[in-house]
Amino acid sequence: MHHRWPRIASVARRLSLVLCLALPPTLWAVTEDLKIPNLGESSTSLFSPDYEYRLGRMWLRSFRGQAPLMNDPLLHSYLESLVFELVQHSELQDRRIELVIVDNPTINAFAVPGGVIGVHSGLFQYAETEDEFATVMAHEIAHLSQRHFSRRMELAQEQGPMQLAGLLAGVLLAATVGTDAGMAAMSAAQGLAQDAQLRYSRANEAEADRVGLRTLYNAGMDPYAAPQMFERMYAATRYSQSDRVPEFLRTHPLSEKRIADTRTRAMQYPKRIRSVSTDYQLMRARVAMHAAKTPEEAVAIFRGELEGETLSEEAATYGLVLALTAAGRPDEAALTLDSIWSGHSDRIEYVIASAEIDLARDNPRRALATLERRLKLSPGNHPLTMAYANALHLAGAPHLAEAVLDEQSHQVSNDPGLWYLLAEVQGLAGNIVGLHRSRAEYFILINALDSAERQLTYAQNLVGTDFTTSALINERLRDIQDMRAEMDRG
Numbered sequence: 001m002h003h004r005w006p007r008i009a010s011v012a013r014r015l016s017l018v019l020c021l022a023l024p025p026t027l028w029a030v031t032e033d034l035k036i037p038n039l040g041e042s043s044t045s046l047f048s049p050d051y052e053y054r055l056g057r058m059w060l061r062s063f064r065g066q067a068p069l070m071n072d073p074l075l076h077s078y079l080e081s082l083v084f085e086l087v088q089h090s091e092l093q094d095r096r097i098e099l100v101i102v103d104n105p106t107i108n109a110f111a112v113p114g115g116v117i118g119v120h121s122g123l124f125q126y127a128e129t130e131d132e133f134a135t136v137m138a139h140e141i142a143h144l145s146q147r148h149f150s151r152r153m154e155l156a157q158e159q160g161p162m163q164l165a166g167l168l169a170g171v172l173l174a175a176t177v178g179t180d181a182g183m184a185a186m187s188a189a190q191g192l193a194q195d196a197q198l199r200y201s202r203a204n205e206a207e208a209d210r211v212g213l214r215t216l217y218n219a220g221m222d223p224y225a226a227p228q229m230f231e232r233m234y235a236a237t238r239y240s241q242s243d244r245v246p247e248f249l250r251t252h253p254l255s256e257k258r259i260a261d262t263r264t265r266a267m268q269y270p271k272r273i274r275s276v277s278t279d280y281q282l283m284r285a286r287v288a289m290h291a292a293k294t295p296e297e298a299v300a301i302f303r304g305e306l307e308g309e310t311l312s313e314e315a316a317t318y319g320l321v322l323a324l325t326a327a328g329r330p331d332e333a334a335l336t337l338d339s340i341w342s343g344h345s346d347r348i349e350y351v352i353a354s355a356e357i358d359l360a361r362d363n364p365r366r367a368l369a370t371l372e373r374r375l376k377l378s379p380g381n382h383p384l385t386m387a388y389a390n391a392l393h394l395a396g397a398p399h400l401a402e403a404v405l406d407e408q409s410h411q412v413s414n415d416p417g418l419w420y421l422l423a424e425v426q427g428l429a430g431n432i433v434g435l436h437r438s439r440a441e442y443f444i445l446i447n448a449l450d451s452a453e454r455q456l457t458y459a460q461n462l463v464g465t466d467f468t469t470s471a472l473i474n475e476r477l478r479d480i481q482d483m484r485a486e487m488d489r490g
Helices: 008-012 049-066 073-088 121-126 130-145 148-158 161-176 179-218 225-238 247-251 256-266 278-291 295-307 313-326 330-341 348-360 364-377 382-394 398-409 416-429 432-445 449-462 467-489
Strands: 098-102 109-112 116-120
Touching: 049 098, 049 109, 049 116, 049 432, 049 467, 073 098, 073 130, 073 278, 073 348, 073 382, 109 130, 116 121, 116 130, 121 130, 121 278, 130 148, 130 179, 130 225, 130 278, 148 179, 179 225, 179 256, 225 256, 278 295, 278 313, 295 313, 313 330, 313 348, 330 348, 348 364, 348 382, 364 382, 382 398, 382 416, 398 416, 398 432, 416 432, 432 449, 432 467, 449 467
Parallel strands: 098 116
Antiparallel strands: 109 116
16 A cells, blocks of 8 residues: 555545535425425436446445444345345435445444445444334435435536545545544635535435435335434434534434424325334344443343333343353353244244354254254355354364355355455365465455455465466456556546
8 A cells, every 4th residue: 555645536535425424514494395406417417327336336445444344244134135125115226235334333324426335333223113224224325316426526526626625635534533623624625615515415415305205105114213213313412512422413414404394204104103123123132232341241231121121022032142142151042042933933043043052052063954954945145154154164164164155255245254254264174275365355355455466476376287266366466456546546
């Protein structure tokens, strides 16, 4: 990596979505849909969808290399299902979506041009229901469908290259130093153009509220969850010092007027009474387990929920299972799991939990049998496959784990955790060329291109007369060079 202050084009490669970082503290006065400013057709955007896609994937690689991420296949699979359901009922034309979960207890979500949607793990804990959580996701999808990034960049360029440079630099600062620093940099650079930029950002937010609410309703969810979620977020700011305002509210500022507008729009739709989503509550339990300081603390948290009030007794019990397993109490965990698993034998979450209990009991054979039975019903399921490969690894069968992961890599090539585990089992299996190639794929996904290149060079030096593998390695080396060139072009 070159250690120099980046050029404007190079700054762009690491930027977060501008509209999510430079928003004002208030919203335009909007009382009904007809009063929302017409921002123009997406076909007039400065950047093409393909350009946005490439920019988003460049950004994602850099982000993976800098941000703490949650490597939880079950959580990622749930989020993927929810987001894609919303996308199917949205105005988004380019549906090449990539998701990332940040291991951060703060309340935040973001959308990056080209279909990258990110969410902080803290949002799972804050949003009590699936509909509330989906409200935030639908809002971010709307930012993508309305191509707000391109429109903001058009405005920035109209106001001159210095304003654009400052805007991009501010975004970089906000992503790496802090929101306040980034905002200060942007404000200084915008100068007299600031008012126009703010008005435009307010209009973006209003449009995302309107379009997101329609997506929420079309996906079969309760539109009244939107004002409810906003109200609880807004209330949270009253009990927080200014420097403790939730990150989502810094980048998507709320006002009483905005909440009222959202409530008015929700009233245009029939209210839907939806039962508690067990799927979502199980994911909240996984996040709560992860967030606990110790397994025993998690045990106390979930026992407290079961003894008091909880939105889902089943999810609290599942959380207790995870906590007991992590605390080295697998027998208690097994008894607890039996109380909820009997009526839901097809739940992948419980199948994996049972396998993890058997692994904790040092019974990998039984764990493998449990996972194999379920995989026959859901071949290729990513969380199940990863759990199965890990069980093979722990059972001392790296060759079998390698075969499973190698096949899965052709279906799910964008999971850094898969390549990390594949490299580990390949090393144990004696496949050193494969180890270096898998490490290279891992490094590519986190934008460590120099490290990836070194790993491929190591592999190339070991292949000997295997000309097919040598050609594949050379092709991947050329891909890395293309990635570097694209990064330099911004």
